[in-house]
Amino acid sequence: MTTDTLPAMTGRPAPVLTLDPYADEILLDPFPAYAEIREAGAAVFLERHGVYAIGRHRDVQAALKNWRDFSSTGGSGIADIRKPGAWRAPSPIVEVDPPDHTRVRAVMQRVISPSVMRRWREEFEREAARLVDELLAQTRFDGVHDLSEAFVSTVFPNALGLPDSPERRDNLFLIGEWNFDAQGPRNARLEATTRRVAAIEGWHQEMMKRENQLPGGFGASIFEAADAGEIEAEVAPLLIRSFLRGGLDTSSSTISAALYYLARDPAAYTALRADPNKTRNVIEEAMRLETPIPYVGRLTMRDVVVDDVLVPADSKVIVMLPAANRDPAAWTDPDTFDINRTTQGHVALGYGIHMCVGQAIARLEGEVVLKALAARVETLELTEEPTRKLNNNLRSFASLPLRAQ
């Protein structure tokens, strides 16, 4: 039985857990905590933060599908942004429900539709080939800094239409880091990123303006939709903001994860070289295992029963995507990297009406990088253990020392 199948108020109280999903040791290795959450109940109460959490695959999908009861208007993170003292303006796409969501989403979907992305493919392929050739010449490189981040921070802002500048790459990654820290609690990690991002707030604001969207990019198309009256004029810069904040770290985290799993599994890498069409599966499997955005926030609009557990009205809920993506009830050998498994049903890109609108970009970026590698690199190995970058709501590597030959 899943969400909303019992009459309200018949559920049992949620089990109370003391674990803190934002503690360093859990960010480094979150999987035992996810197992504890799944095993404790269909919904649990995390007393440390005063929020509920859902981690079983079927309940995660059901909650994300049920936008009427699990609203996005309370904010995509752990904080309830409707409460007094809310400290940021809601996103006009991710933090709204229908009908407001439907109109804005339609514009975004058109601006980055699969047919638009087909026009960018050649340029993405060229950049991937150029980067991989350059790295092959030096044999050893860092998979995060030199490949996945270098690639994404070139092709994505170019397609968006942001003018290039020496500070563009570092600024965009800092904005992303701050954005995802801000989806967690107001802890020391967020305070530190907030101090750093303050120094580039002027640049961040400038990049949302119409005059900084070069012709032919996604940004210019968004302002054209505003001119045509499809969205309000003030929504256009906020949509550019979504691109700046959510479009880089997520894709580069996925590409780094794919490199990591391939470097640890020579048989999988050989299979990919033999059949480059497996690229798509490798990317999906890396997304499933890594799940770059771990938690999406929802707010209950009435008492809701999740399986047999009551989540009272007006509760903030964090929907735990990686817990669902490794739920043994949904996946065989959930912790194993298997490029032949059917990955359909993974929730790394979300599920339901808010499912990632940028997924075609992320998939294209991953595909062209892996194809460029598979075509040129015979063996890919880790030369040292990678390190993790800790963030409140972004799972990624800080370094991935690789040798390619």
Ligand code: HEM
């Ligand atoms: C592998 C890379 C990516 C991952 C893992 C990812 C993950 C997600 C997830 C989990 C959601 C659902 C949020 C929710 O339900 O509250 C989402 C929505 C969204 N993503 Fe992505 N994303 C990725 C790439 C991108 C890119 C490249 C863009 C750039 C355009 C983007 C823009 C968005 C936007 C605007 C939404 C909100 C959609 C809506 O509310 O209708 N994402 N993404």
